[in-house]
Amino acid sequence: MTNHRIALIPGDGIGTEVLPPAQQVLDAVGRRHGFTFSCTSYDDWSCERYLREGAMMPADGLDQLRDKDAVLLGAVGRPDVPDHVSLWGLLIPIRRGFRQYVNLRPVRVFEGIDSPVRGATAAEVDFVVVRENVEGEYSEIGGRLHRGFPEEAAVQESVFTRAGVTRVLDYAFGLAASRGGRLTSATKSNGIVHTLPFWDELVAERGAAHPGVAWDQEHIDALAAKFVLEPARFDVVVGSNLFGDILSDLAAAVAGSIGIAPAANLNPEREFPSMFEPVHGSAPDIAGRGVANPLGAIWSAALMLDHLGHPGAAKDVTDAIAAVLAKTDVRTPDLGGTATTAEFTEALLELL
């Protein structure tokens, strides 16, 4: 029987409350489909650890994860720890150290959750945002000059490499080929005149290499508008690190699912473990009360199943999510219900 070694990093706040439900769901589908998980939990990797020991994770953290098949992460962040510490001390080093150059975020409207956008229905809105995840605008290159003086300035370098852009585009074109066959690239080459014209050239080049995919491009300002005006129009949308980040949150909002959206940080070559995480944060305002919505973590676990080679099991999980939303009125408070995390998980497990 296949066994998968999973690293669990609950992290901070509700991160610790949403991973156990995801584990329960994984165990249940594993039993049904004939595979198992051995999980190692890194409970300590968190802001608490940072406040105590000065680092979010041990110096050899990545080495401890290296032999795992995947990482499932809860949430990172706490109000008394600056984001650049918590994120750049844990989340981003894993993305970069494990060459997780694809950030994949599916966007679906579920029956039973209202989209804030008129006419955005479950039948019509079903697309994927593919975000470049390890270079681009999120760079460590830059700094400050004349600090504190009137002539002070900050500079930051965006870096786009042919290798880095090509591999994420090839992933996105490949995904588009396996789905509807349509791809939209986010650009802003009319305003950002060095990096984004390069991006556009590579899109045209990779587009020519994937003749089965119809592609177009839109400037990010117009594209953000179209996400609201015609969300049903999209199939695979690919963007740089920053544009993908903005578009994927916006898309989740349009779908009404910002609280339950999942993300996969993929190393498609499987040289390193990939990482799966709900998009919601650590939500300190509701942490510790047992009412966190577990669907983001569970949906992320479904993406992990897919990556581990179990698309059928993954579909069972997303079907159960769809069913619990469409067919029951069990819901956590963020969705207008009164159920606890445990009750919501229980209702979903019954439908699995």
Next chain:
Amino acid sequence: MTNHRIALIPGDGIGTEVLPPAQQVLDAVGRRHGFTFSCTSYDDWSCERYLREGAMMPADGLDQLRDKDAVLLGAVGRPDVPDHVSLWGLLIPIRRGFRQYVNLRPVRVFEGIDSPVRGATAAEVDFVVVRENVEGEYSEIGGRLHRGFPEEAAVQESVFTRAGVTRVLDYAFGLAASRGGRLTSATKSNGIVHTLPFWDELVAERGAAHPGVAWDQEHIDALAAKFVLEPARFDVVVGSNLFGDILSDLAAAVAGSIGIAPAANLNPEREFPSMFEPVHGSAPDIAGRGVANPLGAIWSAALMLDHLGHPGAAKDVTDAIAAVLAKTDVRTPDLGGTATTAEFTEALLELL
């Protein structure tokens, strides 16, 4: 009687069709409020000129505009001229050469135009996006290395200066003080770790200097989501060149007014003329048919009136826009009607 010297730059496509209606409206409110305009039209500054003579405007273009009180621009761009030529040859040199460091975009839901977002009503959604307009991510600094080789890369430097950020923030805080007293700053300092933490520091500094304004900040990904989820929550939103660009288009989409949105490129110190332009482009698909929607240009003219010191006249114009949308069903095809540009303008003029 006060006379204002206006430069008209119709530009390309429907740009040439929407300026005459704006001029008619200006003349009409001028008669009522007792001021006049002398307009100089730069009909030739366009992509056509570029194709003929290799430049969008003459070498001394800015000097020709320098003694004007304001510039009213139609639209720039044509499918057979690359954007970086048409925009960086006309629009952006004027923004930069005339230190128009504020790009102001009001966002309103008008009765009679449906917002795509449920519950976004005319009574509730009324805010302003203030965008830094001359530095930041839109920079000319950067380039390409190893062109055409596997190790090719493009780099682009974002530059934020204390002077440049402070002045746009002071404008935004001042505007917030004169309105509801609330300001939201767009950031992404958790991912873009050099320039945006600097932006955040300056927001805190200018916030302390404007104690009457309650302010907060949101990461651009979350903020884009909130524009869809709670558009009524915003009053003044301030962002960098790129973030302001994205947010203002997104906001117009949320308000249902992407086709009629106006923009002011302001030099608040009045050292140089400010420039006013509808947000819509040159729309080559409908150009020459006399059916372009003139409201973006007319609303832009209202922003110009405000800047020229005629807030009462400006309000008459926006009231007439609101009235023609709420009280008549005269509309151009983009709004689902059958009226021509001239008929729509006539209907509006009757309500002035």
